[in-house]
Amino acid sequence: TIQAEYMKYKDPNQPVNVRVKDLLKRMTLAEKIGQMTQIEREVSTPQVLKDYFIGSILSGGGSVPSPRASAKDWVDMIYKFQKVCLSTRLGIPMIYGIDAVHGNNNVYNATIFPHNIGLGATRDPDLVKKIGVATALEIRATGIPYAFAPCIAVCRDPRWGRCFESYSEDHRVVQAMTQIILGLQGDVPANYTKKFPYVAGKNNVAACAKHFVGDGGTHKGINENDTLVDFSGLLRIHMPAYYDSIKMGVSTVMLSFSSWKGVKMHAHRFLVTDFLKKKLGFKGFVISDWTGIDKLTTPTKANYTYSVEKSINAGLDMVMVPDDYLGFINNLTTLVNAKVIPKSRINDAVRRILRVKFAMGLFENPLPDYSLVDQLGKKEHRELSREAVRKSLVLLKNGKSSKKPLLPLPKKAGKILVAGSHADNLGYQCGGWTIEWHGSSGNITVGTTILEAVRATVDPSTKVVFSENPDAGFVKSNNFSYAIVVVGEPSYSETAGDSLNLTIPEPGPSTIQSVCGAVKCVVVIISGRPVVIEPYVPSMDALVAAWLPGSEGQGVADVLFGDFGFTGKLPRTWFKSVDQLPMNVGDENYDPLFPFGFGLTTKPRSTV
Numbered sequence: 001t002i003q004a005e006y007m008k009y010k011d012p013n014q015p016v017n018v019r020v021k022d023l024l025k026r027m028t029l030a031e032k033i034g035q036m037t038q039i040e041r042e043v044s045t046p047q048v049l050k051d052y053f054i055g056s057i058l059s060g061g062g063s064v065p066s067p068r069a070s071a072k073d074w075v076d077m078i079y080k081f082q083k084v085c086l087s088t089r090l091g092i093p094m095i096y097g098i099d100a101v102h103g104n105n106n107v108y109n110a111t112i113f114p115h116n117i118g119l120g121a122t123r124d125p126d127l128v129k130k131i132g133v134a135t136a137l138e139i140r141a142t143g144i145p146y147a148f149a150p151c152i153a154v155c156r157d158p159r160w161g162r163c164f165e166s167y168s169e170d171h172r173v174v175q176a177m178t179q180i181i182l183g184l185q186g187d188v189p190a191n192y193t194k195k196f197p198y199v200a201g202k203n204n205v206a207a208c209a210k211h212f213v214g215d216g217g218t219h220k221g222i223n224e225n226d227t228l229v230d231f232s233g234l235l236r237i238h239m240p241a242y243y244d245s246i247k248m249g250v251s252t253v254m255l256s257f258s259s260w261k262g263v264k265m266h267a268h269r270f271l272v273t274d275f276l277k278k279k280l281g282f283k284g285f286v287i288s289d290w291t292g293i294d295k296l297t298t299p300t301k302a303n304y305t306y307s308v309e310k311s312i313n314a315g316l317d318m319v320m321v322p323d324d325y326l327g328f329i330n331n332l333t334t335l336v337n338a339k340v341i342p343k344s345r346i347n348d349a350v351r352r353i354l355r356v357k358f359a360m361g362l363f364e365n366p367l368p369d370y371s372l373v374d375q376l377g378k379k380e381h382r383e384l385s386r387e388a389v390r391k392s393l394v395l396l397k398n399g400k401s402s403k404k405p406l407l408p409l410p411k412k413a414g415k416i417l418v419a420g421s422h423a424d425n426l427g428y429q430c431g432g433w434t435i436e437w438h439g440s441s442g443n444i445t446v447g448t449t450i451l452e453a454v455r456a457t458v459d460p461s462t463k464v465v466f467s468e469n470p471d472a473g474f475v476k477s478n479n480f481s482y483a484i485v486v487v488g489e490p491s492y493s494e495t496a497g498d499s500l501n502l503t504i505p506e507p508g509p510s511t512i513q514s515v516c517g518a519v520k521c522v523v524v525i526i527s528g529r530p531v532v533i534e535p536y537v538p539s540m541d542a543l544v545a546a547w548l549p550g551s552e553g554q555g556v557a558d559v560l561f562g563d564f565g566f567t568g569k570l571p572r573t574w575f576k577s578v579d580q581l582p583m584n585v586g587d588e589n590y591d592p593l594f595p596f597g598f599g600l601t602t603k604p605r606s607t608v
């Protein structure tokens with residue numbers, strides 16, 4: 001019989017670096033460039049995957065195999081892609097990536113956890129690590145081994161449309177929450193090679209610290225704009241969480257669309273190669289953001305050859321193209337053959353990519369298995385998210401005088417009113433990056449709205465009346481014991497979320513005025529950041545910041561009705577007026593409505 005030639009790279013008993021070295025020397029330039037190419041699932045035909053030795057595929061925001069696709073549908077899709085990639089000459093497995101930034105949020109029926117700003121309010125890194133563990137299981141349930149998370153941005157201006165993806169304005173809170181990496185990837189073992197990528201096994205995923213660096217510090221919070229802080233400020237505020245992420249073995253780092261002092265991060269050789277790779281010693285791979293290299297020119301993609309040259313020579317390893325794979329591959333091939341990009345640069349990029357794939361066991365287990373499909377939306381994960389919701393709520397006002405607190409609310413109360421645009425809207429309470437890229441409104445996935453939670457919590461004798469936007473006359477005439485008003489921002493993501501006024505869109509303010517002018521009320525704000533509320537606070541009896549709690553609205557009712565106490569603390573300064581921005585804890589002239597770290601507490605009813 002013909003013995004299959006022994007190839008070191010296929011031997012799991014060989015050290016990772018030996019396998020990388022052996023495979024690298026067998027690879028053609030085309031195979032190497034293929035590994036550096038990440039394309040969107042919609043352009044990933046078998047022919048393309050095979051002909052171009054594609055190394056990675058992704059789902060962009062909202063990109064799913066079919067509407068409400070099941071975990072099995074996802075696994076089927078990934079399985080087919082991988083079978084094709086394994087059929088290539090060297091059989092290098094592709095790595096499939098997705099934005100699982102608050103649960104496996106593109107996927108119908110996934111547990112949707114609170115967005116990062118709410119997790120920052122919990123001040124509970126252990127809880128966030130457990131969320132990482134649960135999220136990894138729900139990502140693997142769909143056959144995916146790689147998540148573009150966590151976002152470790154330090155949002156310094158709430159006018160930024162992505163501020164909800166940031167744990168806090170304080171880098172120390174963001175640093176603490178990098179524990180999620182250990183949840184996603186698994187705990188690094190004692191004898192682990194420092195700063196190397198580490199993924200424990202088939203219940204874990206490769207993570208991605210993003211977006212490097214200073215994405216949360218852009219001028220006036222304008223998305224993808226310029227971060228003007230000096231180098232010491234960049235190191236003090238925006239860099240620390242990358243040190244922590246690398247210490248935890250983060251497998252990949254994604255570059256930011258933004259610039260630092262006028263130089264785009266996707267072309268920043270000093271920060272990407274000299275600092276991240278050499279000074280910090282990062283050994284995983286650096287991935288671009290979506291068409292991030294195209295945006296190196298104005299207009300976008302005006303000179304793609306320039307984009308490829310500058311980004312790869314800056315130290316970029318994998319390009320999230322995601323559609324024009326021919327343009328990328330042809331330009332890179334030409335630039336290498338012309339020696340504009342040295343082969344050593346290509347070898348560094350491919351070495352890093354292979355290192356991650358070997359270290360995470362992708363060569364041993366390239367094909368997704370169906371054994372984890374039941375992890376998706378699992379009750380235990382929803383209960384964990386419900387706990388996170390409880391701990392994320394920040395109580396900003398409780399009673400028009402501290403002697404007469406309104407919360408916790410009595411469960412037995414005759415007739416109560418639940419009002420507001422966000423009271424019965426799962427899409428709004430999940431926010432952006434949920435099912436759709438920008439998120440959406442209404443019954444978008446499996447979960448519990450705040451109204452449903454209230455109904456499930458009050459005494460059976462209590463009559464619950466729901467009206468989205470009642471007039472004062474209706475409220476007065478009904479003689480309600482109290483009202484719960486849930487209003488806030490519509491769902492959004494990225495630039496679509498940039499705001500200069502940070503107002504709550506109508507009819508939110510009107511609903512507050514009509515209801516709170518007529519009956520005792522607690523207002524629950526659903527938002528990705530502090531919003532304008534100062535004018536309305538006097539009319540409220542109580543005020544709760546709930547951020548973007550996700551699918552488990554029961555967590556809100558648990559605390560409103562005193563089954564649990566309020567413990568959350570503001571992860572960001574709550575301004576009085578947008579004219580004060582940017583304004584962060586530690587600034588001179590710090591004059592907030594509610595300061596960073598503020599949060600009233602209540603005791604659980606059983607101890608009252």
Ligand SMILES: O=[N+]([O-])c1ccc(O[C@@H]2O[C@@H](CO)[C@H](O)[C@H](S[C@@H]3O[C@H](CO)[C@@H](O)[C@H](O)[C@H]3O)[C@@H]2O)cc1
Pocket residue numbers: 059060061062099148210289290437494
């Ligand atoms: O058709 N158009 O007009 C259009 C416009 C803008 C688009 O922009 C694109 O749309 C989204 C959905 O396709 C993509 O996800 C990204 S966002 C980017 O993508 C990464 C991967 O999803 C994340 O990890 C990063 O954190 C995030 O910054 C991009 O901005 C797409 C299409």
